[in-house]
Amino acid sequence: MREITFSFLEKEENYIFDKFAKQANGSVYYKSGDNVLLATVAVDCDSIVEEDFLPLTVQYIEKAYAAGKFPGGYIKREAKPGDFETLTARIVDRSLRPLFPKNYCYPTQITIIALSVDGEADLQILALNAASAALYTSEIPLNLPVNGVRIGKIGGELVVNPSLSNMEQSTLDLFVSGVNDDVLMIEMRTFGGVDVERPSNPLSFVTTLIDDEKAKFSANAMDEAELMRALELAKTQIAKKSKIMQELFAPCIKAPVALTQERKSYHCQRIQDFIAQNYLGQLREVITFLSKTERGSKLKSFAKAIAQDFAIQFPQDVESLDERVWDSLEVWKRKMIRQMILEEGKRADGRGLKEVRPISIETNILPKAHSSALFTRGQTQALVVCTLGGDMDAQGYELLTDKGGAKEHFMVHYNFPPFSVGEANPIGATGRRELGHGNLAKRALECSIVGSDSKTIRLVSEILESNGSSSMATVCGGSLALAAADVECTDLIAGVAMGLVCEGNKYAILTDIMGLEDHDGDMDFKVAGSKNGITALQMDIKLGGLNTEILHNALLQAKEARLHILGLMEEAKSKIVLNTAVLPSSQIFAIHPSKIVEVIGQAGKTIKEIIEKFEVAIDLNRDNGEVKVSGGNKEKVDAAKAYIIGIANNKEDKPSIAELYKIGDVYEGKVKKILDFGAFVELPHNYDGLLHISKITNNRAESISDYLKEGDIVRVEVLSLNKNKVELGLKK
Template structure:
């Protein structure tokens, strides 16, 4: 049945075309919004997998033709997904995965193709809405709609689903996903504002001409949200989200396919094995739970399962090892949750609000620009910072953007298998690595004031992981930036929170480890300064969370964040900067009339400075700005002093020559286009190759060589620029 549904709500117009295209899929929908068109399809394999997990794959793919573009690079077709595509796939996956019931083992592939793109459309919101509609309309037995929504704060007002151009003026970027009843996912970042300040010339350099125009300088101001402000924005978005899902469900139900029967894998456990473990191996399970490292705990549980499989009762009852291991894992989960809810005690002996011990070492890599080894419990991140030039920025292009963009602050997160004791080779970064790196970047970006002519790359190598490695990256990243002498508006710390809830009881956990993440009901990461939150990410496994519990979790996270920040502040005071490693740059402001003398005739003076001091020099003639950059700070300072000496000298009077004047001088330099000759008064004139002889000259060296004494005639003079003609070569 072909039909079209149109919606206009939450500042968003959508049109869903159903039953027109991709009809071989279990479910498909063509979503249109403005000039944006997305095709979402859902396909399920009829054969379940043997493994005990949900085989769900989400692919969000952008087609270049959607924006009238041809793919860049040597191969002119779409290749591996870009970061935005990968992160969007991850968002859709995290929002839809909770809908699938336990025991669902049939492979499902959800594909979202961007066929046409509007530069004002929020593709992440539309991608989730399209994928959710395709799943809801399919014959897969899921009848719950999920919707995505973005909340911004513009001029102090909360705005739903802003245009991308309006989002540039927002101080908040909050992405929510949920059903008509529950909030399932939160992605949040604060956006720092940029405020123009007028600087008088005397404030830049007291030697400057006071009549010069005042300069407008853009200063970055860090922005964050306190817990109450953030909660208000979340509840504002949640209300709109719930209304949208209700409308989707009541409208789409008439076009949804008849559900097919999908057998669910039996989640029941063998009660006899459970009772046997409880009677004989309870203490062994407790000891395994309290094993220090994640890898050791896993091995201990496997050893227990092997011992049980060798027991006489197991042999009599034909209990298979795989079944025993599954029951052991379920028993372990119940023990962990019971300890937390009943005893208010955690597997490693901590209280619910306790943060694991923290140690910090800075600049442990002698050749790096800045580094920090941040260790929290059994989680360890080695974070290194490299400072580059403007040309080192990462170029990228968005489908909805006009032309390439440049990323001047990069955060790259690596998770090698040895960090969890697994024997796997290191490969390219996957979705998880990109997602964690993106979260850390969003947390740190509001406090990093990257100069427009600089590029900063921060790399986090996870050396050991037992929970919250992304938040360790945030903490270590902030200190590594400090260790590289990069100015931060404030320090940022991050902490991972957890939630265990059963019946009417719940417990909020601070600084969760891997065990609590695996067996808990919520993964909740919060990063920020002492003033407020700069980034947050939340995934809820149990189907929803009450506002009161969310508020309590936010404030408990604040306590932990401040505790961690106090430790970080002490470490920051002890940083010894590797001055000899750091690239240095100094910017001088001189009177624009002095620029010509700094450059020198034909660039002679500036080239001598560059060669002598091993620096690079950028000049803005109109503003009189001279930027000196080099790998050695002492040489940069010396070059600056030399330039100041040139700028402070009284202006040299330029000799005046008349057309037809004849002089004798030496050839100072030979170039492809002619020769420079020294004239009276220490100024050089140029004999163009066309003025060396009456006929054609192929090579300047065929007529004159460096050091030759020549007789020349002045053809013209414009300031320093003097044109000459060769009369005679005097050997």
């Protein structure tokens, strides 16, 4: 057992290695404050995965006992992971995945369990710290420790790793992971302006919105220069902690386990030379087929033809020929795509490096849905449908760091059916990727919505065709669907996926990448925002890290594309025809609080009659007299509003104060309420008069509470009658 303790950003971190879960290939018991997490790494050294992907799985698991709670629901045992657990696992996975060598083929499982949690814990930072330490010191020969920081913006200042309570005041949530000077992963979103009520846990996937006609706000977008300053701050802190971790954890690194097996290699220089001599021209023609599915089938047919020709010329060398030809063809395809981009400035579909694919937009094509938007960009197509509801339609949830349950009033659900990429498979359960893409779109859109926490909005994105960045198509379609549902938004939000091809000192940034460029490129960089700046960002890098200059240039190039797409979206928005026949309507108005009981009626009889007669839902606030009427028909909602106002105004009004009181009248009354500027005194006929502090003392430094308290009986004189106000003086 080894124990390491150090302080970083004024917080003590304690790592205990190989005391717990000692049969795992690596483990750490990680403690920060009252938060405790156990991270383990297990590798199957006896089997390998032949398919060309990294067989890494990350699980993040929260135990209810960690916060002194019982699991919610009927079954009192943790089962299916919640959305926050899945999203946290994805962040850890995406941060650690770039560390593994390209040919790593051993099934590897990283498990992080939250054992003790306080209400201020940033569990995503803690989970990454624990997992990275366990992996770095494990028997897997990886020699770099990843760490991450969260940057907030509070009071106009950038803050590193703010507490949850401080994050409630932040307009920025930027999560960056990396190692030394290299950035590996970025997650970013902005919150709305000062008129947005923060979620109870600002690191969750939920934001509650408010509605105030006098307090409109704009989407709190961040410009590219300010974002770069935040990223530089994050990089500085990551580099500092990387140095600490490498120095202190070095004695804890286990001897590497023997990983001697390798994937079966079909690399064949003879076949690659054969393709180079005879087929490169034809390969370029196949690559440039515009249709993704057609390109795939052409490539398979082309590989078969090459194999047949090769077998004729080299009949003695036909073992595993199909596999070797396909592997060699993939090598040349990747080389050719990257060469075309770097040396010719051309892409497989003929576009320039900064060119966005053709876009078409249709709105409200579904007659019975509240709204819909069909957004098509090249071979990527998203049908986004909006449904509006009330408070009862909100999604309940509870996070480990929350004191109680809460509701999610804005949801984005992303579906990726297999037919969208031409696969003949049934539609299954929602996967991690679908959850992550939906969350990214939600983070991009949420700060643009002006709404109420009694309004629930659900966006569902059905990906009908996919060839590059369906999540950004969801952002564009989602913003238009909100507009088509007549949801008040500050700005339209558009998204675009950027790519990168880098060889030595040469690099090229690609706008609006398609699947081919994502597969054979070096970066997937998604940027969403309004005309004023960025609202959400996600970056995954396949290189060891990303140069700051490249990142800055990618942001500026993404801005050009975003403004182009927003122009087309604005044009489409101007042509929207609302589905008024099915679009639900709501009216919020106020009556005197004393009239609420009359709207309800004896035993609720009156309000039940209104609900049945007009087919509406009614919410009443007894404290301030606010009434909300909502329903599926605007005319009936308006009629119900008029009916309720009629009830409130139907009763005989009180006599005016001029009829009840005369200047000079003297009364004895009870002090009902004390305020800084005076006291309200109860008068006959159910009116209250104001006894101003100036009528009690001329010393401004003195408080009225020095003379009076609630419940006192005082003798007062009517000094003036001003509209419906009675002004009093103290009578001795």
